[in-house]
Amino acid sequence: MRLAALALLVLAQPAFAEIHEVKMLNRGDSGPMVYEPAFLQIAPGDTVRFLSSQPGHNAASIDGMLPEGAQAFRSRLNQDFDLTLDVPGNYGIKCSPHYAMGMVMLIRVGGAPAVHLPDDLPKRARERLDAIIAAHP
Template identity: 65%
Template sequence: MKSILAALALLIATPALAEVHEVQMFNRSANGPMIYEPSFLQIAPGDSVRFIPTQPSHNAATIDGMIPEGATPFKSKINEDFTTTFEVPGAYGIKCSPHVAMGMVMLIHVGEVAETPLPEALPKKARARFETILHGIAP
């Protein structure tokens, strides 16, 4: 009986495990060309995101000026299944390096995010896709 109670206490005391969210990268899907699916994630600090090159020629990379202060930028290799953990709360802009000019971007909010500023240097189609994403998540 004591061992059952000890095991139960251990389960209750164990902190919640971080989640792994999956994002697929497409040349074209039912939602359009050059797209991450989903194009927006709301995750908790400590969660991970797995970027899956469902179709070829894509990667995932942070966008300069679109990561929180103290966060580490990343850039996966083309066609690489890549997983990264997001520890620092804030807004993260993600791009496919070869296709950012075609609007292949996504947004990840880690924790509570008050605003998501867009850098001036974004290509036109990338800016338009971010504006669509932000419009869809606005309260």
């Protein structure tokens, strides 16, 4: 009887959300002005921690690249930033000062539909997002 009660307690515990770390870099493995990693697949309720390991960067949502019901966001420059994502879908992320230089990433929360890219993306941002999407269909 005690064993059954213990098993129920263990099984009834909620799953713990994970914390995923993303570095904001002047130069990384894939070139200048990058997030590493440039793509994350996470579960609803997980947190993404953006690490300000080099000066001049932030993390902000890209207009037109948030799931319906998700809130737009923007971190402060040169500061670590925790972002908990509860709404399933695709989140486009940019570094505000380096957006035109292609400093973008994609976070997929849960099983998300195909990614739609806004028409007004800067050329380098579009190229990087196209490469990320092609590598993670």
